Amino acid sequence: MKEKPCIILGVTGGIACYKSADLCSKLTGEGYDVFVVMTENARRLISDRIFFTLSQNPVLTDLFETPDWRPGHVDLASRAGLLVTAPATANFLGKLANGIADDALSTVALTFRGPMLVAPAMNSMMWESPAVQANLAVLKERGVRFIGPDEGKLACGPGGRGRMTDVPLLLEAIRKLLPV
Numbered sequence: 001m002k003e004k005p006c007i008i009l010g011v012t013g014g015i016a017c018y019k020s021a022d023l024c025s026k027l028t029g030e031g032y033d034v035f036v037v038m039t040e041n042a043r044r045l046i047s048d049r050i051f052f053t054l055s056q057n058p059v060l061t062d063l064f065e066t067p068d069w070r071p072g073h074v075d076l077a078s079r080a081g082l083l084v085t086a087p088a089t090a091n092f093l094g095k096l097a098n099g100i101a102d103d104a105l106s107t108v109a110l111t112f113r114g115p116m117l118v119a120p121a122m123n124s125m126m127w128e129s130p131a132v133q134a135n136l137a138v139l140k141e142r143g144v145r146f147i148g149p150d151e152g153k154l155a156c157g158p159g160g161r162g163r164m165t166d167v168p169l170l171l172e173a174i175r176k177l178l179p180v
Contacts, residue, residue, distance in 0.1 A: 004033040005178050008076060008112065010085035010105045011051070012092045013041020015155040016121040016164035020086055021046065023167050024054045030171070031180040035060065035076055037105045039092070060104050077111035082178040085109070087121030087164045090132050096144070097135035115177050116144045119170060124160030147173050 007027060011020045020036075027034045036051040037060040048059040060076065077083075085092060085105070092106065096118075101107040109116070118139070126132060127149060140146070148165035 004031055005082075005180060006033045006035065006080045007174070007178065008080045008083045008108060009034050009036045009051075009055075010083060010088070010092070010109065011036060011038045011042045011046070012085065012087055012089040012105065013039050013043075013045060014087035014089045014121040014164070015045065016087040017042050017046045019164055019167055021050050021054060023084075023086060023170055024051055026167060026171055027174065028055055030175075032174075032178075033057070035080065037061075037076070037108050039103055039105050041089075041091075060108070063104050063107060074111055077108055077113070080112065081114055082174065083109060083112045083114065083116045084119070084170070084174060085116070086119035086170060088118045089120075090122050090126045090129070090135075093118070093120065093132060093135045093139065097138040117147060117170075117173055117177060118144055119147050119165050120149045120162075121164035122149070122162050123154060123156050124162040127160075127162045145173075145177070 011017050034055040035057050051059045095106040101110045150163045150165050151161050152163040153159045154162050
């Protein structure tokens with residue numbers, strides 16, 4: 001039996017994390033082995049139990065709660081063929097660009113050596129911030145791939161660029177980077 005391609009799905013604390021549950025469900029349905037890593041802020045918006053149920057895998061939220069002797073972030077980073085972070089907040093982009101590993105997701109991301117796909121989602125004023133744009137430039141230079149953000153209505157009010165790319169487009173990009 002062929003082994004399923006392994007994907008790490010990073011979920012940060014943006015309101016678009018509700019789309020991440022749909023993405024997780026669709027990836028699992030297409031034959032990917034999905035392991036979700038959530039930030040604490042993401043857990044304030046959506047339950048890790050949802051991702052546990054949809055992925056049928058443990059959800060990593062804390063580096064100090066490991067079920068066995070292996071460090072969860074190292075083990076997972078070495079098994080996965082792709083790291084997708086959707087949504088990716090300005091905070092996460094800053095951590096990744098500057099080598100800050102102070103939670104489960106940022107630590108996994110810094111340990112991971114394969115291709116990364118990042119789907120930013122934030123207020124358009126944050127997206128246009130010189131600091132965020134500088135972090136994007138650093139990450140692109142390092143080979144991180146981006147999809148979005150898109151134009152449209154934002155949770156904070158009027159529209160602008162900052163919406164997380166919709167799930168069908170994310171799936172298409174993922175299939176290209178890691179075919180089933």
